[in-house]
Amino acid sequence: MFRPVWLVIGLISLGLGIAGVVLPLLPTTPFVLLSAFCFARSSPRWHAWLMNHASFGPLIRNWQQHRAIAPRAKLVSVLSMAAVFAMSFVVGAPVSVIIAQAVILPITALVILTRPNGPPPPPTS
Structure with missing residues (x-):
């Protein structure tokens, strides 16, 4: 019943x-990650494709x-959050938006940065 929604x-x-x-x-x-979660509940074919994808599979x-x-994903995430916060000032976002970002973004960054790095990637030949 919910498979099409997923x-x-x-x-x-x-x-x-x-x-x-x-x-x-x-x-x-x-x-x-959300796609993998949804496909696992809706489409074995899409889930298998995503899990075997050269770029997305290892991440999932x-x-x-x-x-x-992975450390690179952490870095990109945190830098993106900092850029969004800075851009909010540049474009003159409402104070309520800036306050919300000032509360939410550091918490999100902390969660991301405190996750393990995982196993080292396999050596390239």
Whole structure:
């Protein structure tokens, strides 16, 4: 009954995650993880494709197996949050938005930075 809903959410999330690869302020990792979660409940084919994807598969497996985030992903995430916060000042965002960001972004960054790094990547030959 809910499989189509999970599939639609997964596809939208995957689209946002892919957009995040080229748009520096749109996070890729959370959207790809959400896609994997949704596809696991809706489409074995899409889930298998995502898990076997050269770029997204290792990220998902690292999270599923170790609840870990790679150091590069941590760096990109925190820098993106800092850029969004700075940009809010530049564009003159309302004070309520800046206050909300000042509370939420550091907490989010702390959660990201305190996750394990996971196992080291395999050596390249």
